[in-house]
Amino acid sequence: MTKVLTKYTASTVIVRVVTYPFRTVRAATFRKDVLNAAIRSLLTHITVAQSRYLNPSTTSRYLSFCRSEAKTPSSLSIPYDSKEQGTGEARAHWIGNPEADVVILYFHGGAFFQPATAGTFLYLQDQVHKVGKEKGKSVAALVVAYSLAPEATFPTQLLEGAAVLKHLLYASDAETKRREPRNVYLSGDSAGGNIALALVSHLLHPHPEVEAINLEEPLGGVLLYSPSVSQSMHWGSMIRNAEKDMLPACKVPVWGAMYTGKTGSLQTSARGVRLETDAYSEPCVADASWWIDLNKSVGFVLVLSGGDEVFADSICELRRKMEEGWREGGGNGAIMFVDTPGETHIGPIVDFMMSGGVRDSSSQKVVAEWWAARLENHGTSENWRP
Template sequence: MSLAKVTLTLWEKLDLLPAVGSIVVAVFFAILTGIRRTERQAASLLLHAGYALFRQATKRLSPRQMQYILPSSDQIYERYKKKTGQKPQTIQVGDGGLGHWHGDPNADNVIVWFHGGGFGLPAHSGYWKFYAQLVRDLEISGKSVAVFGITYTLAPVATYPTQLRQAVNSVRYILSQPNRDPSSVFLGGDSAGGNLVGGVLSHMAHTHPEIKPLPVEGQLGGAVMIAPWTLMDTEFPEMEVYHGGDIITTAVAGPWATAYIGGRKRDYYTDLSTAPKEWFSRFPVKSILITGGSNEIMLPIIKDFTAKLKEGYENAELFIGRRECHVAPFSNLELGDPTKTEQGKRIEAYLAENMV
């Protein structure tokens, strides 16, 4: 099941203490120097310090160490539901993947969401807060909607294509429900989850040789890709990068990509940025919304991917949230800032425009 976790060596355990110490120092320094901030940095001191915490943690700790420290995605879901007085509703979608419901499973529209975290980090509580916010506000606008949040087996416990297979299984499960028209099903994902959105659409259009086909009559209602990680290079492209306004650094590319690929050969399912324009033309979805933050280090990659996507798939939009970091709609909520992000607003409007 998706809650499988790694065990650490003695050295990895001993390394946790100095790593945590470096994180504390980074946050303290950010507070001291963050009273006055530029447009390239977070809008509030709370977020500025929180981003520093995320940067140092993801830079200093390996995916294995972070999995050891953090509760699993499934445990986070259980705790969130208990805290909010709701009954958990979890479905096994196959091959170890789990789907967690937020909202009524019989709603007119379903969003299947794949969380980010470099394929190696669990879905924190910010995800469930965002899902709740999304369902509530869409219902206010007259839309009946539920979110089916997918938790997949993390790398390096499992490697590609396990996560893609679990993602495909989750969509297969939703589409197999009685009276569920594809036009009422939406895909969503952020960072690594955005990669899985692209992977699922790719599989639906071009069957992956190791995954059962997923035919669909008609088109899905839409897809949202927040800061999609569509290039598994272990080093960022040669470009000028400023880390101070984001939650990740270029240091994550190597360990996270290596853990996910696991020695396998990269392809268009893992690296959608490398696919030819013809690859996108058969994507069975009515439209795709891609978002990013103006302060995130992956922005050049996101823009490049969007340009390539539009060469073969015309109904795609790119929206950039001013002064926002990588996956800001979730990161900010996890840090205690309930202010709706510009990306979050656009995503909500996009879904309201396209839902039945």
């Protein structure tokens, strides 16, 4: 099984290396071009069974991370009730001190069917240490180990995310610190960004299968890295950046079909026909009015994307609608979309891992500055909002 994947990837790498000087359509650097092609090949050919064999679950990856970093695991198991699905249990894992004042509730990427990687935990570990140290604040990340597709389909992932958020805000047990909404931030990359946005949509428009969350005040903010906001292939960047990005554009509707349970539409969707989705699972289908009360649910929004990624145009469309709704709802300049030229999918995270922890890319600096500004006003109810 792994030999077949290795063969595909190795042959792709050889071709990219040999042809690089002669191609006009390529990633911004030689290193990125070869790496993205290798990942693109892997994601094109890997099956769910192969993915489970190589990386069984987010929980198992978290435990491996803790062993490698000599850290004591700290996790939550939170029961929830669903009108349609009955009872369930959400799991989440701490990076940093569970008693920290500020919590980043994080949803990992992985095309909805793959668990979190070791890189996810390493990046978050660096983030909670870095952003807190500079401002003298205690920050921790809580990674939701949401159920994976195709075994679990939407809205299971929203049910789990909502359960963890409610636990953070309204926990009544003696072991869990109750936090003010302003001290909780939603974050996620790629598919995880989609789930984070589904949770934001749920705050605005309670999903009929998920218990509503009534906020006393807006959450601190939302930080998304290259969120998957469309399950369609009709965007121009899907073609324009197909040979630059790490994501194979042809698989986007396939992953979306697994996530939403719309596998009956898989054949037509692969030819570019839109799946039947909604604003919760595909934020791009929501119009501007959907986001009118966004500033009443979150204090700040930062969405990062790369000019060379296949999601570039769909994220741009989300920006247009979300900013319009934000303005109509009375919000001011607290919403920010940053599109970095020459950068591909989840650029800040990939650059951090490729450079051995160096934080000198332009998008990494944007993230650092955003967190610095958020923590500057931490704990002050009068001026935490813009």
